[in-house]
Amino acid sequence: MNTAGTPPDALGHVATLRIPFLNPEHAATAKRALDVDREVNMELVERQTWLEGNMLVVTIRAATIRIVRLATNAFLSSADLVLRTMAEFAPDPDEPEETDAELEAAAEEARRAGGGMKGIELKGGVGAGGGEEVK
Template structure:
């Protein structure tokens, strides 16, 4: 997938360039990130060119700009956007190699915690109604 932000026009010879290579957990994650940031167009499309490519699990972003200042602004804006994408993916599309507990694992841990803590009775009120949760101070 590639996206061109600037119309074909003057040669980009002499423009300032940078290439960013951002690794992801899987090729699918890299494709998803590419699609998420591809919708954002460059504000200075005449003076800034951006191309996105996915190479296996790497998002490759190539920038070219007429000035160093525009290049810095464009890449800073992009890095801010990709940071949001990465943080979102960390929450909703975690590393597939991370071990995730099954329901059976969680039930086993819960059972063991109840056994160790006395059978899972939890917090109980005293017979006189005083104690945790009663709203009255216990002396």
């Protein structure tokens, strides 16, 4: 990706990041999510991303070292959001998923231990989800 109107030698400052993922599929998902955002100052910054196995590799070129730092910080902020989202919603393929029966058993154990939810208590002590009719 060459920036419009800027000679290639004007972008002489470079930072390369290598971000590891659990597997190549997770790296590809992150790349797709991060490639949507373009640089604000495209005439001063060039960003290239590619995959190497389970690694997302990012090269940021800019006219000044300060702009490299700012662009890198912005990219890392976006990458952090993607990584946290994936940690929450994209399961680790090496960890076995709990079955419905295991989840139900854990919920039943929590109820027996007194940690179960009793519903939302409304004014007057009547609770939603507790079986009482609210008038």
